[in-house]
Amino acid sequence: MISARRIITVLGTLICAAGTGFFMQHYMQSPDKAAQASNVQVASVNAMQDVVPLVEEARKAAFEGEDEVQLEEIALTAAIPVPPSAAPQPELLPDAPVTLAALEDEPITELPQEEPAPSFGCDIAFEAQPVAAAMVRLTLSAPCLSNERFTLHHNGMMFADATDANGKAEISVPALNTSAIFIATFASGASAVADAEVGTLEYYDRAVVQWSGPEGLGIHALEYDSLYEDEGHVWSGAARDMASAAKGEGGFITRLGDPDAFNPMMAEVYTFPSGTALKEGMIRISLEAEVTEANCNTDIEAQILQKSGNTRMDARELVLAMPECDAVGDYLLLKNLFDDLNIARN
Template identity: 50%
Template sequence: MIQPKRLITAGGTLVCALGIGYFMQSGSQVPAGAGGQQVASASMVATEAAATMTDAAPVEVNDLALASAAPPTLPESPAIAELPAEPVVNAALEDIPLAEMPEEEAAPSFNCEHMLSAMAQAAAMVQLTLEAPCMVNERFTLHHNGMMFSMTTDMEGTAEFAVPALSENAVFIVAFANGEGAVANASVTSLEYYDRAVVQWKGQSGMQVHALEYGADYGEAGHVWADAARDESSAALGEGGFLTRLGDPELDQALIAEVYTFPSGVAKQGGDVTLSVEAEITAANCGRDVEAQSLQKSADGSLKVQDLVLAMPECDSVGDFLVLKNLLNDLKIAGN
């Protein structure tokens, strides 16, 4: 909005400009040489213009300001709706049963149950299968009638191995380091036909079981040991014995067992079997005491247990062997 003071100033300036323009137009017709009259005429015109502005009616500032600042016309307020004559009654909502909320699904969990199965095989052997999915690459100890050896599970937590039975109602126990484990049993009715000799130890003892059948010498066909172990087929046919090595020697302080089996009850030939235990002197056992244990099961079912502590020679004897002939009893075989 234009202020009243600025309007007044603009109007006065316009009147003066019109007067001057009129004067200049009239003055242009004054002949030359009439300079004094031209100046006098200009003064008169200025005096008359001033008098004219003085006599003019003054502008009412208040009226101008009010006219310029008139507010816009506001729209009429909407009519207020009349309330109903009868009071409003709140109606109760009909109860609608809520839909059943979905049940939360149980979080998936791993099956960590350890299972050990046992199945009797030929030559009084038992095939064991261990399934422990939460024990991947874990060390465990197998226990059976006093015999113990160490093994590990594979990448899937399983292990399969065959064990010579030492009792007809054979019980096998797997024990992990955390106290967990599994148990299995098998009925081994053919055990009565077999003699078994077990030697077990811990760590790098250097021990070996040797059997010389029917008067054989070292290196001959009747010499049964780790490098000429045979298998259970020899015993099942009544031809001779076989050797089973149990445990993983790569484990630290592993429990190892060697088991010699001879088919005394079904042997085709009679004679003697000489049993001995040899201990090789190595850098791992020289100058130390080696502990071992023997378990010998006869065909009549009896089990003989004997402990051994052997003082190994000093390390300048590495490569030599100690022969222990009294740890196991020789076998007397009657031909069938």
């Protein structure tokens, strides 16, 4: 089989021969060159006419007895460019240090602060004023804490009360210390402190009972050998007032705390004017517990406090087991919890 390269070589040779003849014919026709070419012999004047039959004859001779060339898998000379196997890499920058455009740091402007939410002021005014019979009048004002329960602390004594609709409360409290300090605390965490100097405390003896829960405990004092229901029987049902003590006539009962408040804390104080008493005699003090629907078949935890003049105050704990509820209306008499007072004239 004749290769395609051989065919192309034959055809190229014939085309070159035809071109040479054409050039010579044109050259001989030029008048300037006629003389120079007079001695040149030309094989054929019409070279192209002679070449065509030769080309045809050569083509037939090249393919005589051979099958026609079948062209397969022709590759186009214009193809989609194929990227190199490795993409070109950027040139490395010199190792010179980078210089910042700003030589000095600019201060950062402070961000605007969030506006605080509006709130109502809740200033608590708390004042303590000493009055007769070594008592202290407390005035509490908390306009934003109306009808709020608060706990009042004073020298070991503690009870719970509540403000009125205007956030006010006024209480008279027996002082238990010459430099009396009172602290009122609310469930919200708000608190206030008041203080007063009570110079007349040395003339008075005081007995205190305090407990958690509704009413049920009470102090009973029998002055000058009195019996129950006599004039000298002093208790919450016949409490008297501080005027009796201020005159030296006898003692009085002060009830502290609100029994209707949430989680009530109560206290009761008996005050006797030992230093200014008009008579000599014995004062017997006892504690009674009334059995009620609220405290029956339960344990009452209480504290007993007693102070004579400016002496140190004594304190003791008490746990009282109340009878079954079928005993509602009865009373338990507890003696020897307080020291009796022996009053002698100076």
